[in-house]
Structures are given as C-alpha cells and as structure tokens.
Amino acid sequence: MGAAGPTLEDLRAPPNVVTLIRVALIPVVLWLIAVDRRGWAVAVLAFMVVTDGLDGYLARRTGRITELGKILDPVADKLAIDAVLIHLTARGEFPLWALAVFLVRDAAILAGAAMIARRVARVPAANAIGKIALVVLAAMTIAYVANVAPLEGPLIAAGVVFAIWSVVAYGGVARRALIVGPR
Numbered sequence: 397m398g399a400a401g402p403t404l405e406d407l408r409a410p411p412n413v414v415t416l417i418r419v420a421l422i423p424v425v426l427w428l429i430a431v432d433r434r435g436w437a438v439a440v441l442a443f444m445v446v447t448d449g450l451d452g453y454l455a456r457r458t459g460r461i462t463e464l465g466k467i468l469d470p471v472a473d474k475l476a477i478d479a480v481l482i483h484l485t486a487r488g489e490f491p492l493w494a495l496a497v498f499l500v501r502d503a504a505i506l507a508g509a510a511m512i513a514r515r516v517a518r519v520p521a522a523n524a525i526g527k528i529a530l531v532v533l534a535a536m537t538i539a540y541v542a543n544v545a546p547l548e549g550p551l552i553a554a555g556v557v558f559a560i561w562s563v564v565a566y567g568g569v570a571r572r573a574l575i576v577g578p579r
C-alpha cells in the first residue's frame with residue numbers, strides 16, 4: 397500500500413483478518429464479564445493476546461505488512477484493553493484514576509501516530525517499550541478480570557510506569573518523524 401490509502405485487498409490480508417477477529421471478540425469478553433463467566437473471559441482475552449502476536453508474525457512471514465495493518469493492530473489492542481478496563485471501572489472493580497492514565501496514554505499515542513502519518517505519509521511502527529507496555533497492560537487486565545488480587549497492585553504499578561514510559565518513547569519518535577520528515 398502506498399500513499400493512496402488502504403484497499404479492500406489490505407482488509408482481506410490474513411494478518412488484518414486476525415486483527416479484525418480480535419476486535420470482534422471485544423463485545424464477547426464484555427458480555428462474559430457481565431454474566432460473570434470470568435474464566436471464559438480470561439480465556440478469550442488470552443486468545444486475543446496470543447493472536448496479537450500471530451497477526452504480526454503472519455504479516456512478516458507472508459510479506460503482507462500493510463499500512464492498514466499498522467493502524468488496525470495497535471487500535472485493536474487499545475480498544476480491547478480500554479473497553480475491558482472501562483467495563484471493570486463501571487462495575488467498581490478497577491480504579492478510575494488508573495483508567496484515566498491508560499485512556500490519556502492511548503489517546504496521546506493515537507493522536508501522535510495520526511499526526512505523523514498525515515505529515516510523512518506512513519504509519520510509525522511500534523517500538524519495544526510500547527510492545528512491553530502492551531504485554532504488561534494485557535497481563536494487568538487479565539489479572540483484574542480473573543480477580544487475582546495479589547497481582548493487581550504490582551501489575552497496575554507496572555502498567556502505569558510502562559504507560560508513561562511508552563508515551564515518552566512515542567513522543568521521541570513523533571518528534572524525530574515530524575522534524576526529519578519523510579525518508
């Protein structure tokens with residue numbers, strides 16, 4: 397895909413189909429939490445985490461890395477985690493202050509990525525800190541859904557640290573991309 401934008405063919409690329417399946421599973425997880433089927437909700441969330449790695453592997457292995465996939469994948473990750481955390485917060489099971497930190501982080505990263513994409517006509521790739529933050533946030537979310545109280549505190553602390561660190565790291569990427577421009 398070039399500057400022309402995403403195509404229907406990009407949407408049908410196997411890695412992007414996997415990502416879309418993850419998005420489609422978000423309401424399933426929310427419903428499972430709502431009807432107190434926590435074990436199933438954890439299983440579906442774990443499946444979503446594993447398939448997050450699968451779509452990246454498929455994209456690299458099949459040579460189907462698309463600009464659409466670079467957008468869909470991180471958006472799917474953020475939607476999944478944020479939707480579950482919003483749901484848990486509404487139920488009084490997750491602290492509002494922490495939800496605010498994660499929502500602000502995700503909004504800042506998505507806004508920065510959009511600015512970069514508009515300025516340099518390409519989507520910035522995820523960096524290592526962002527990937528680590530995603531793993532920590534996914535583990536934290538699963539711990540809260542599973543009600544594993546001993547892990548909740550340490551994982552929320554780690555989640556906040558990596559959330560802030562990832563915003564700083566993405567800020568550096570955005571600054572370089574906006575100053576240097578297209579390559």
